[in-house]
Amino acid sequence: MRILVTGGAGYIGSVVAEELLLAGHEVVVLDNLSRGHREAVPKNAELVAGDLADRNCLDQLFRSRSGSASSSASPSTFSSSSIDAVMHFAALIEAGESMKTPETFFRNNTANALTLLEAMLAAGVKRFVFSSTAALFGNPERTPIQEDDPLKPTNAYGESKLLVERMLAWLHRIHGLRYACLRYFNAAGASRPDKGEAHDPETHLIPRILQVALGRADHVQIFGSDYPTPDGTCVRDYIHVSDLAKAHLLALEALGKQQPDSKPLIYNLGNGQGFSVKQVVEVARKITGHPIPVLESPRRAGDPAVLIASSEKIQRDLGWKPEFPDLESIMESAWRWHRSHPHGYGA
Ligand code: UDP
Numbered sequence: 001m002r003i004l005v006t007g008g009a010g011y012i013g014s015v016v017a018e019e020l021l022l023a024g025h026e027v028v029v030l031d032n033l034s035r036g037h038r039e040a041v042p043k044n045a046e047l048v049a050g051d052l053a054d055r056n057c058l059d060q061l062f063r064s065r066s067g068s069a070s071s072s073a074s075p076s077t078f079s080s081s082s083i084d085a086v087m088h089f090a091a092l093i094e095a096g097e098s099m100k101t102p103e104t105f106f107r108n109n110t111a112n113a114l115t116l117l118e119a120m121l122a123a124g125v126k127r128f129v130f131s132s133t134a135a136l137f138g139n140p141e142r143t144p145i146q147e148d149d150p151l152k153p154t155n156a157y158g159e160s161k162l163l164v165e166r167m168l169a170w171l172h173r174i175h176g177l178r179y180a181c182l183r184y185f186n187a188a189g190a191s192r193p194d195k196g197e198a199h200d201p202e203t204h205l206i207p208r209i210l211q212v213a214l215g216r217a218d219h220v221q222i223f224g225s226d227y228p229t230p231d232g233t234c235v236r237d238y239i240h241v242s243d244l245a246k247a248h249l250l251a252l253e254a255l256g257k258q259q260p261d262s263k264p265l266i267y268n269l270g271n272g273q274g275f276s277v278k279q280v281v282e283v284a285r286k287i288t289g290h291p292i293p294v295l296e297s298p299r300r301a302g303d304p305a306v307l308i309a310s311s312e313k314i315q316r317d318l319g320w321k322p323e324f325p326d327l328e329s330i331m332e333s334a335w336r337w338h339r340s341h342p343h344g345y346g347a
Contacts, residue, residue, distance in 0.1 A: 002026040003252070004061060004083045006052060006116065007090030008045060009036025011198070012131065012184070015191045015245045016087060018042045023249055028083065030061065031090065037198060037345040052090055052112040055119060062123035085127035085252060086120055088113060094203045095135055095155045099301040102156030109160035114167060121175055127255045128168070128179040129248055134237075134268070134307045136162045136183060143274070144237075144310035147183075147266050155302030168264065178258050180251035185237040185270030185309045187244055189330040196337030197241075198344030206238070206331065209281055210338040213288035220292060222277050224299030227306075233277035235306040237270035240324035240333065244269055250318040265317070270309025271325040280327070287331045 003020055007013040008029030013036070017027045027045040030052070041047045050057040062081045091109045092098070098105045113130075120128065135158030136151045153159045171177040188206045190196035197207050211217045225232040247269050254265055275283070278294075285292050314320040324330055 001084040001252075002028065002082060004028050004030060004086045005045070006030045006086070006088045007036060007131070009033055009038060009041045009047070010089055011040075011196070012187055012241055012244060013087070013089030014040035014042065014195065015241050016089070016248045017045050018191070018195075019245045019249055021045060028061065030057075035092075035199065039345040040195060040198075052116055055115055058116060058119035059122070062119055062125060081123040081125050083123070083125050085129070085255070086116065086125060087129040087131075087248060087252070088116060089131045091131065091161070093157065095157045095302055096203060096300045098155050098157035098160070102159075105156050105160040106163075109157070110163045113164045117167065117171060117177075121171070121177070126175075126177050127252070128177060129251050129255070130164060130168065130179060130181045132165060132181040132183040133158060133161050134183055134185045134270070134309065135304075136165070137304070137307065139304045140307070143306055144270075144272050144308045145268060146310045147268055147313055154304055157302075165266075172264050176260055178255045178262070178264070180255060180265035180267070182244070182247055182251060183266070183268045183309075184244060185239055185268070185307060187241050188238045189240040189242070189324065189333040190337035191242045191245065191333075193336040193340050196334065196341065198341070200344070205236075205277060205280055206284070206334050207338065209284045209292060210288070210335060212292050213284060213290035213335070214338060214342050216342065218293065219295045220281065221295050221297040222281075223297055223303065225296045226299070229276055229305055231276050231278045234303055235274035235276050235308065237272065237274055237308045238280070238327055238330055239270050239309075240322065240330045243322040243324060246323075247314060247318070247320050250314075250320055254318055267314035267317075268309040268311050269314065269320075270311055271322055272309060272311060273325070273327075274306060274308040275327055283327050283331050284335075287328065287335050
């Protein structure tokens with residue numbers, strides 16, 4: 001199949017693009033390169049440096065190319081467009097930032113997703129895999145969190161993604177759009193030593209900790225030590241980026257086998273194990289041999305205390321099984337990337 005990967009120059013999108021190529025698909029990456037990296041796009045993918053807000057650009061991408069649909073690897077393809085399915089990663093992802101400028105998140109994550117979906121529907125493309133998030137759940141009522149638990153985001157980032165999930169449900173009902181929502185818990189680690197997480201500014205816990213180990217910062221701040229958790233710091237479920245990527249391929253395959261009246265695929269993706277901020281720092285100390293000083297700081301707005309996934313549904317339905325479920329191997333892979341690329345891509 002020929003797959004459009006929006007945000008394919010980003011951390012997770014670029015790993016999925018690579019897995020799609022390995023599985024024999026053609027990949028078109030659409031990325032405005034505002035936060036992604038040209039160097040992260042796999043060599044065999046076609047890169048279109050364009051913006052999701054640009055409907056003309058999307059229409060051109062989806063325009064029919066004679067012969068491309070019939071040369072598709074999937075016999076069940078019904079699209080007349082040059083694109084058979086879309087995987088949508090392009091989004092703003094920093095929960096903390098979303099509590100300062102929520103409007104940017106609704107513009108980038110919600111409005112742009114709608115533009116993309118409109119263009120897809122106009123072109124007859126009816127398979128969509130959406131990069132969703134655990135932030136949909138807010139402060140969960142039970143742990144581990146199951147897919148049908150209440151959706152009550154505590155930050156604008158989560159809300160911006162929840163709105164997309166809601167739109168998708170209507171487009172499925174009315175237009176027969178087939179879709180999967182993959183709700184990532186905390187993506188971490190590196191798929192290869194030369195491919196990893198590189199945000200600017202970096203806000204995520206593991207890369208920030210490793211920047212201290214590299215001597216690029218004196219200490220890591222711990223955002224809140226007064227949460228109702230065993231050591232007072234927030235608990236998260238970390239999942240290796242390669243395991244996340246594999247779930248996307250399984251979801252795409254499952255969408256291909258669906259009947260018109262099949263239900264959307266909604267899955268949580270985590271390892272079912274929670275680690276506090278302090279525990280993550282401890283694991284990093286062990287892997288890097290660096291003391292990693294910490295500074296206890298105020299809470300970050302919008303952070304839920306505990307987010308741990310139940311991923312039983314995707315394991316049961318699609319046979320997904322994480323290959324790197326333990327935090328030490330996730331941290332080791334991240335450390336290999338950061339040590340060999342202390343300034344990220346291009347440096
Ligand atoms: N965190 C922290 N210090 C940092 C970055 C993050 O204490 O420098 C905390 C953050 O408040 C959250 C957890 O680490 O409780 C994971 O944050 P991250 O931004 O990595 O992912 P999120 O859970 O927000 O998606």
